Amino acid sequence: MKALIHVTLKPDVLDPQGKAIGAACGSLGYEGIRDVRQGKLFEVELDAADEAAARPLLAELADKLLSNPVIEDYEIVSIEV
Amino acid sequence: MFAVIQFPGSNDDRDMVHAMKTVLSADARLVWHGDSELPSDCRGVLVPGGFSYGDYLRCGAMARFSPVMADVKRFAENGGPVLGTCNGFQVLCESGLLPGALRRNRDLHFICETASLLVESTGSVFASELSPGQVLRIPIKHGEGCYFAHADDLAALEANGQIVLRYCGPDGEVSEATNPNGSLGNIAGITNRAGNVFGLMPHPEHAVEPAFGGTDGARLLRALIQAGEGA
Numbered sequence: 001m002k003a004l005i006h007v008t009l010k011p012d013v014l015d016p017q018g019k020a021i022g023a024a025c026g027s028l029g030y031e032g033i034r035d036v037r038q039g040k041l042f043e044v045e046l047d048a049a050d051e052a053a054a055r056p057l058l059a060e061l062a063d064k065l066l067s068n069p070v071i072e073d074y075e076i077v078s079i080e081v
Numbered sequence: 082m083f084a085v086i087q088f089p090g091s092n093d094d095r096d097m098v099h100a101m102k103t104v105l106s107a108d109a110r111l112v113w114h115g116d117s118e119l120p121s122d123c124r125g126v127l128v129p130g131g132f133s134y135g136d137y138l139r140c141g142a143m144a145r146f147s148p149v150m151a152d153v154k155r156f157a158e159n160g161g162p163v164l165g166t167c168n169g170f171q172v173l174c175e176s177g178l179l180p181g182a183l184r185r186n187r188d189l190h191f192i193c194e195t196a197s198l199l200v201e202s203t204g205s206v207f208a209s210e211l212s213p214g215q216v217l218r219i220p221i222k223h224g225e226g227c228y229f230a231h232a233d234d235l236a237a238l239e240a241n242g243q244i245v246l247r248y249c250g251p252d253g254e255v256s257e258a259t260n261p262n263g264s265l266g267n268i269a270g271i272t273n274r275a276g277n278v279f280g281l282m283p284h285p286e287h288a289v290e291p292a293f294g295g296t297d298g299a300r301l302l303r304a305l306i307q308a309g310e311g312a
Contacts, residue, residue, distance in 0.1 A: 013229055014263060016189050065146075068139055068175065070182040071229055 001046055003058050004077040007067045008039035042066055051079045083125045084112040088133035088144050097129045100286035107306045114147035124309030125162045126153050128169030140225050141171030162308040163278045167223055170280035179273055179280045181230030187263025191224040198269050199249035202242035205276035206308035210300035216253045217297040219283040226282040228264035246270035
């Protein structure tokens with residue numbers, strides 16, 4: 001079973017890396033790029049009976065380790081058997 | 082004794098022992114992160130700077146799960162003095178011993194310079210040699226020292242007098258222009274509510290000998306030693 005977990009900065013947290021990437025888009029001549037936010041994508045391979053069993057485990061993992069709840073949000077994007 | 086926690090990737094651990102032991106004559110020793118307990122005669126804990134666990138995932142994120150950290154938490158909750166500098170400050174935030182988090186510097190640069198720091202709150206045990214309005218000169222060297230806290234946490238820090246140091250200019254002026262890394266409110270160092278856990282981005286251990294540019298850091302470390310020995 002493979003899960004994708006997306007971790008992003010909360011909207012009110014400054015993201016200087018995203019800002020720098022956004023500025024680079026402009027200087028490369030790409031117009032209309034309004035904002036870029038940088039996050040992390042985790043590919044987690046795990047053994048679990050089914051999606052219902054995997055989800056709480058992944059949520060706990062994301063809460064405890066993969067994200068810092070003070071500054072980041074997470075989303076379990078997909079779970080594939 | 083005073084325990085200087087050594088994680089894989091710590092790099093100011095020996096400097097901290099040097100400052101505490103050789104310069105300030107305290108019984109300071111390295112304690113390996115894998116130890117399950119602090120030494121029984123431990124009077125104070127120092128969490129040094131560096132790049133614990135390579136700063137993988139987030140700065141300080143892995144170190145909080147080191148075996149010894151459970152005992153550091155217990156020690157702090159029982160009122161023992163704990164000082165975290167730089168990566169140590171990040172570890173204390175990730176561990177939940179201090180509120181907020183440290184993020185990539187506003188301008189993305191690694192900063193290595195001597196910072197001017199305005200002393201604000203002097204209610205904690207770490208401020209026994211400080212007075213409000215005083216300006217300290219202590220080096221900073223970090224890429225992720227931009228302090229962030231949510232509005233309610235920030236208000237609580239202000240209301241409870243937990244902000245010990247703010248980045249300032251040479252004469253103590255606090256403004257965006259004197260903010261090296263984008264920290265909220267120019268915050269450079271805070272304590273927990275009880276005042277026995279102190280985290281700061283500057284490196285007091287690098288400012289303890291006149292030949293190296295100043296001794297303001299010794300004021301903070303001596304206060305920790307007094308607090309530990311008086312306990």
